[in-house]
Structures are given as C-alpha cells and as structure tokens.
Amino acid sequence: MSYTPQPNVQFFTASGTWTKPLDPAYKEVEVLCIGGGQGGGSGRRGATGGIRSGGGGGGSAPLVRGVFSITTLATTETVTVGVGGLGGAAITVDTTNGDAGGAVNVTSSFGSWLRSRNNGFGSGGGGFGNAMFAPATGGAGAAAGTVGVAGSVGYAGGSGGGGGGGVTAVEAVSAGGTGGLHDPTARAGGAAGAAGAAGAVPAVVSASGDPSGGAGGGGGGSAVAGAAGAGGNGGTWGGGGGGGGASTNGSNSGAGGNGGAGMVMVITR
Template identity: 45%
Template sequence: MVDQKITDLDPATLPLDAADQFEVVQGGTNKRVGGPAIAAFASPNVQVFDSSGTWNKPTGAKLVLVRAWGGGGGGGSGRASSAGTAAGGGGGGAGGGFAEYLFLAADLSATETVTVGAGGNGATARTPDNNGGGGTAGGGSAFGGTGAGADLFVNGGAQGGGGSNTVAGGGGSTTTIGFFGNSNSGGGGGGSQAGGNGSNGNIGVFAGGGGGGGGGQGTSLAARNGGTGGVGHGNISRASTAPGSGNGATAGNGISGTAGGAGTALPSQSGGGGGGGASTAAGVATAGGNGATPAGGGGGGGAGVGNNSGAGGNGGGGRVVVITYF
C-alpha cells in the first residue's frame, strides 16, 4: 500500500486489512505491524453541536462519550421607582447544568437525535413605577431522543428574578442534573446594596457560571455596583482560567455589565456568567451582561430616580459534544 502517516488514517476506512503493514519505532528499533493493530491508534471523531441536529455513527465505532450542557438562565431586570423610593436589582441567571455518559457504540442507532438547549432571555427594562421582571430559564439539552426520556438529558439553568421596591431579585436557583451534581446558581440581586456575585462553577462538574446580580437603588439614592459573573470550570482538579467572567458595572459611570468571557473550544470548558448592571443615582440604570456558553446572564440594575431600570442579560446557549473512539 502507499506510505502514509498513522495520524492521516480516516476512521471511515477502518478496520484496516490484515495485509496492510506499517513500520513503527519501538525502543529505537524499527518494527512492522499489521493494519488491525494500527487501527487502534486512529484519532477520536469529535462532533460539536451548538444547535440541534442529528448525530451519525461513524464506521468502526467502539465507544461513544457524550457530554451535554444545558442553556444558561436569563437575568432578571431591576425595578424602576420614583425619586426617593427603593428599587431592587434583578437576579442573575443560573449556569446551565452538565452531564456525560459513555455508551457502547453497539447500543446506539446509526443516527441519534441531538437537542441543544437555548439560553434563556433576559427580562426587559422597566419604566417607573414598575417591578422588574424575571428572565426565562435555559433550555435542556439531550442526546438520543428528546426531553427527560432521552438517553442523556441535562437541565438548563433557572432564571433570575425581578427586583421590587422591598427586595432584590433572587438569583437563579440550583438545578439537580443527575450524574454529576448541580448546575450553578446565579447571584442574587443587590437590594439597596451592591449586587451579589454570581457563583463560580463547581470543580468537577464542568458547568457554567452564574450571572452577577444587578445593583440595587436605596432610598438614600446611593448608586450600587453590579456583581461579578461566576467563572466556569473546565477541569476536574482545578478551576479553568480560560473562560472569563463578566465584570459588574460600576455605579454611576453609565456603562453596562460586561458580557461573560467565551469559553475555549475544548469540550471540557464552560464559559463565565454575565456581570450585573449597576443602579444609578442619575439617569438610566445599566443592563446585565450576557453569559457565555453555557452560563447565566447578569441581572439588571435598579433605578430609584424616576428613570428606566436595567434589563437582564441573556443566558448562553447549551452545547452537546459527541466523541467517538475506535
């Protein structure tokens, strides 16, 4: 046969014929081995789904590892009040959950349905005198079917609540996901204090960070900062430093919360949550930042001087990664 590198082998052409021979070096000595032995060196087939679709089983597949992330929850918006009236900030959305499972390829059909959960929408800004609205929850992701009846299913993150004139919006609640624990709770809205920080991703679960809470406006008209979005973790032994988390907006300077940093292209990485918006002592409160895949959106800031509140940030979309071994 024509000389070729082992790394150039196409899994679609495997298994190799027993007559195929390859030369390898072992301990400084050249040796010839047959095609079936070399087939085990073929690189895994990796398919990344950022939208729903169909997985086709590659020829020669032996094991299939599926990793799934649900969409992040949307952040709540802050309350808009008249001058001198308290206005709570919106709560940050929770990061989407994570689950994985190793299948025998023989147990899977030639094609399998893949569902990728959408990120939840952030709540719209409010005009005086109205309480903030809650965001929407992130959608669940699945492999081998749809919904909870699929071969593998994981929930999206819960939404952040809207702020009122008495309390801040609650952060998205933790959601049980089955195999690997929980998704990450978004930071609660700030009330009359600075917005709460979004929670960090839990080490070992690969889940997305929660969105930061929006800053609240107190009766003293002292503007408050938004909370920082939570960092996603991408390694079972340590926190990932690659996915950035959104910074909380600084009170009074007219900027919005920074969007959560995007996760890396590696299947094990998760993005950071969006930063919370700031409340304001003059002018419109700022919006929460959007979460990266699959993190929660930040909560919007409260406005207590007769201006509009800040909108909640959108949650990042989910993802499904299918890795086939030969």
C-alpha cells in the same frame, strides 16, 4: 495486528442529528452536554425614597457526561442544543418591579439518553445498562437585592450571573455583582457595572470544540438620575446572564443579560 481507529468527534452548537460512525472497531460513545444559561432579571423602576432592587443573575447549566456502548445507540440520535435564556426586559413603566430572566428551550440533550437542564442535574433515560454519569453543577445566579452580589462559581459547567445593583431608601446607588468565575479554567466572570453602567460579558469564552463551561455575565449598576445599567450576557457554554440595575421613576431600569448558549459533544472511540 490490532487496529484502533482515531476518535470520531462531533461537536454541536446547534440542534441536529448524530450519525453513528460505520467502523466496526468503535466500541463506546462518550457524550458531554451543557444546557443554555438562564437570562438575568431586570431591575425595579420605583419612586424616590423607596428601596429598589436590582435584578437577580441568571442560573447556569451543568456539564453532564455519559458513556455508552455503541451497540445500544441507534444509527442516528437527535441532538438538541439549548439556547441561552433571554434577559428580563428593561422596565419602562413607573413603580414596577423587574422582569424575571427566561429559561425557555435551554435544555441540551442527546436522544433520550442524556440531558443537561439549566441550574439542575442532568439525567439519562432508563434501560441503557452501562451508562455512567458524572454531573458537575453550574453556579447559581445572585439573588435580587440592594447590593449586587457576585454570581457563584461553576465547576466544569457554566457559572452564575452577577446580580444587578439596587438603590437604598436614602438614594444610595451601587455597582452590580461580578459574574461567576469558571473553574477549573479560571476564566473570570464579566466585570460588574459601576453605578449607572452596564455589566460586561466575560472576556474569554469557549469556542467550538472546547467543552468548558462559560463564566457568568456581570450585573449592571443602579442609577437615580438616568437609566440604570444592563446586565452582561453569560459566556458560552451555559453561563448565566447578569441582572440589570434598578432605577428611579422617569428612567428605565437595566435589562437582564442573556444566558450563554449550550453545546453537545459526542466522541466515538
């Protein structure tokens, strides 16, 4: 009589160690990785009469999949989970451009076999024979500009953050851009901040055990009197942070939102 063990599922939201299950009936290991999302950029703080751009939305991380024969893997494998990149800090000095969002330590990986890098394709190590890859690219963040642009849609991976609102030479303000929608779950990105208001975090985010990518954070709105709005944080897993809004000298620009954290899911069958 044949025996088929129940799948062994290990879900990592922080870096750790995967231990190979001992049951000899297990044959293969499926790994899903999403890296951390990039932080959104902060907006410019500039003089009246000049164009001030909002910060760009952060890029997102792809979902990357690999299937391996269990015999090719070590007894333990190091699992690295990417953290979300930090958003650019609000600008507190007059006539200064915004800071770029961070993308430090955002890569998620499983040993040397598989990795998901922010806003790029995951890749595997050499010499493992029968691994299979099906990378799904996350959405790019909106570029910095006078009008906040929506983040792009992420397919399976994370989605891009919305751009921050800018100020025109005739002192017209604008809302930020909406965070990128996540497909296929149809989770909406974070709402855009109106003029002078912060962008929102996505209303629905993935919880532990759910490998769906996160939607992007909303971009913050610009302001000519008072502080501009900050970008919203990206959703888990791997959503980009929203860009911050631009401001006028004498008031702070909007900070960029942080990127959503990554994850690694390992399923042994």
